[in-house]
Structure formats: C-alpha cells, structure tokens
Amino acid sequence: MNRKKLFLWSLYDFANSIVFINFLLYFSQWLVVDRGLSDFWYNASFAISTLLLLLIAPVLAARTDRQGGRLRWLRIATCGTAFCYGAAAISASLDGALGVVVVFFLLAQFFYQLCFVFYNPMIEDIANEQHRTRASGIGQFANALGQVAGILALRPLAHSRLAPLLPAVGAFLILALPMLLMYEESGRHEVKDPSEGSQRDSGPWRRLARLVTVSTAAPLLVAFFLYNDALITVTNNYSIYMDRVFGLPDSTKAIFLLAIVVTNAIGALLSGWLGDRFGPFRTLQGVLLCWCVALPLIALSHSLNVFAATTFVLGALIGAMWATSRSYMSLLLPSREMGYGFSFYTILERCSSFVGPLTWGAVMAGLGTSETSYRTALGLMTVFVVSGLMILSLWRPSGDVHLRKVS
Numbered sequence: 001m002n003r004k005k006l007f008l009w010s011l012y013d014f015a016n017s018i019v020f021i022n023f024l025l026y027f028s029q030w031l032v033v034d035r036g037l038s039d040f041w042y043n044a045s046f047a048i049s050t051l052l053l054l055l056i057a058p059v060l061a062a063r064t065d066r067q068g069g070r071l072r073w074l075r076i077a078t079c080g081t082a083f084c085y086g087a088a089a090i091s092a093s094l095d096g097a098l099g100v101v102v103v104f105f106l107l108a109q110f111f112y113q114l115c116f117v118f119y120n121p122m123i124e125d126i127a128n129e130q131h132r133t134r135a136s137g138i139g140q141f142a143n144a145l146g147q148v149a150g151i152l153a154l155r156p157l158a159h160s161r162l163a164p165l166l167p168a169v170g171a172f173l174i175l176a177l178p179m180l181l182m183y184e185e186s187g188r189h190e191v192k193d194p195s196e197g198s199q200r201d202s203g204p205w206r207r208l209a210r211l212v213t214v215s216t217a218a219p220l221l222v223a224f225f226l227y228n229d230a231l232i233t234v235t236n237n238y239s240i241y242m243d244r245v246f247g248l249p250d251s252t253k254a255i256f257l258l259a260i261v262v263t264n265a266i267g268a269l270l271s272g273w274l275g276d277r278f279g280p281f282r283t284l285q286g287v288l289l290c291w292c293v294a295l296p297l298i299a300l301s302h303s304l305n306v307f308a309a310t311t312f313v314l315g316a317l318i319g320a321m322w323a324t325s326r327s328y329m330s331l332l333l334p335s336r337e338m339g340y341g342f343s344f345y346t347i348l349e350r351c352s353s354f355v356g357p358l359t360w361g362a363v364m365a366g367l368g369t370s371e372t373s374y375r376t377a378l379g380l381m382t383v384f385v386v387s388g389l390m391i392l393s394l395w396r397p398s399g400d401v402h403l404r405k406v407s
Helices: 003-034 039-067 070-093 098-126 129-157 165-182 196-202 204-214 218-246 250-278 280-300 304-332 335-351 355-367 371-394 401-406
Strands: none
Touching: 003 039, 003 070, 003 098, 003 129, 003 165, 003 218, 003 250, 039 070, 039 098, 039 218, 039 335, 039 355, 070 098, 070 165, 098 129, 098 304, 098 335, 129 165, 129 250, 129 304, 204 218, 204 335, 218 250, 218 280, 218 304, 218 335, 218 355, 218 371, 250 280, 250 304, 280 304, 280 371, 304 335, 355 371
C-alpha cells in the first residue's frame, strides 16, 4: 500500500463525513420537523439529485478514465459541495423561502455524490489486490471517525438545529485541502486495449450497458443498487425515525448516532481483516445475512434497550458492507477496465438512493406519519437487502476464472 496516498485519501473521507453527519442529524429535522416539509418531498430531493447525477456523471467518468483529471474534477465537486451546503445553511438561518433552501440542499447532495465519482476509483493507486479490502476498510474507518468527530466537536452548538451547519462546512473545506493540494495522480489512464477506439465511439451509456450485461461485476452492480438503496434510505431517515417512533430528544439522538458511527468504524476494520483472510465475497454475504435479521428486529422493537442494541449492530454492518463491497468490486474488474468500471460503481453507490426513498415517502403519503407507518417503511427496506443478496449469490458467471479466484 502507498501509505502517503492512503493517508490523504482517508483524510478526505474523514473531512466529508463531518459535513454529511451534521446535515443528516440536524438539517433533516429542521426541514421536516421544524419547517413542515413533507417526508415525500424530503426523500424526493435525494431522488432528484440522483437523476441529475445520472445525466452528468457518466460523461465525466468516461472522460477522466481516458484522459485523467480525476483530482481536478474532485476539486470542482468539493467546492460545489461546500458552496451549496453553506448556501442552504445561510438561507435557512435567514428564514428564507423553503423552496430556495430545498434547492440548495438538493444541489449540495448532487455535488456531494459527484465527489465520490472521482474519489473511489483512486483506490486502484493506493493498494494492490492482496491489500485492497484492508485499504477500503481503513478508508471507511476514517469516514466513521469523521462522523464521530463531527458530532462531538459541534454538539455544544446543538441547542439550535442550524448552528452546527456552517462550522461543519468550514471543517470540511479545511480538512479536504491536503488531499486536493498534495495528492499526486499516477497518470495511468490511457487505455491500451485495441478495442478502446470502438468503446470510445460507442458512448458512455452503451459502455455501461456492456459493463452491466457481460462483465463479471454485473451481479455485484445490480445487487449493490438494491441493498445500498436500503442502507442509504435508512440512514437518511434514521434521526426522523427516532423522533417519530420513540420521541427521543436531539441530545439522545446524537448519542445514538455517535454509537452507530463508532461501531461503523469497528465494523470497517474488522471486515477489512476478514475480507483479506476469507475473501470479500463470502464476507459480504455474511454481512447481508445479518442485515436481513437486524432490519426487521429494529422495525418490530418497542423496547428502547432492544432498539439501541440492534442499532449498534447495524452500525457495524454499515461499515462492513461499504468496505467489502468496494474491495470486491475492485477485484472483479480487470485492470484495463478498473477506472471506468469503478467510476460507475461509485455512481451506483450514490445513485441507488432512488427507489428506497420513494418507497419510504410513498408509505408516509399513503399511511400518514404515524408510528406504524415509520415501522412499516423501515421493515420494507429488508426486501431490498434480500433481493440484493439473492442476486449476488445466484447470478454468478461460472466460466470466469478471475471471478472464481476472488470469491
């Protein structure tokens, strides 16, 4: 592993998680609970940002795969993230029109997602195949630590749901600078495959179709779209769920989320070791099986103690899922397709917040915002995880030697 690049790469994940966790914890409740934005439109903002990403990111991903420049686009996306998050926080503090605030928040989600289109493929330069899962786990560990630091450092400002937001944006910019200024790209972007010319002419969408239909990574891409959809939907709505179902105050919610991200970090490191030892495929299967048990338990739990214990287990599973999925994808792709394929994995990682949020919002629109509605919506997320696990386990191209080797 290249330790300098791994440190800078992980520090960036640490930085962006600070702004992410504070907006997730405080701004989501300000929109829905304080200002009365419907659950449907709150979740629709994530879906709309996903559609915007689908229109723009494939073209940029294909271009950077051929010509390089991931770091340059990461800088642009980072500036867009900070500006739009900051504009959303300022507009909310000035009691601006709710529609304007939501638009800035939507654009912030778009730029935040766009960052990872260029960030995740950099793992190719950081670690070889034998240590890829461990490097992925360390990156996810840094992400979780950033969430812990973000909650603890800004908790003194939590008397207001808007006060922690601008400091979180500032911390994100400062801590992201080392990656943006000191990271050196390897320059290994030119494709040597003789078919490169025809692939370039066919356009990014047709290349994506081939990636999904004939690549050994296809089962993971489809499965990942489903089970990551459930994870992101649960994450985006969890603070609201705790408010509506258990009536927890913000201080208690912060403690719960803090415990989740701590176990997230533990799960990421543990899965990195397990993935290198037993293989990322088997490790990922085990993680998803645990998800299939944990989600129904949380949805059915009426005891706060049971809810807390299961929630902390879920935190470890979140870190493990992201670490093993990312490393498994990098091992499935041959080196000539690493940049392009991993870019689309990154797009799907963020774009999968589409069906789940709309399903959650539809349950709220149809059944109202009662406790039963929130439990039903959370329980339905298990369907996405089960579907992803079945696809991952049953749809596996048997003739590919590389796939058998990494599984």
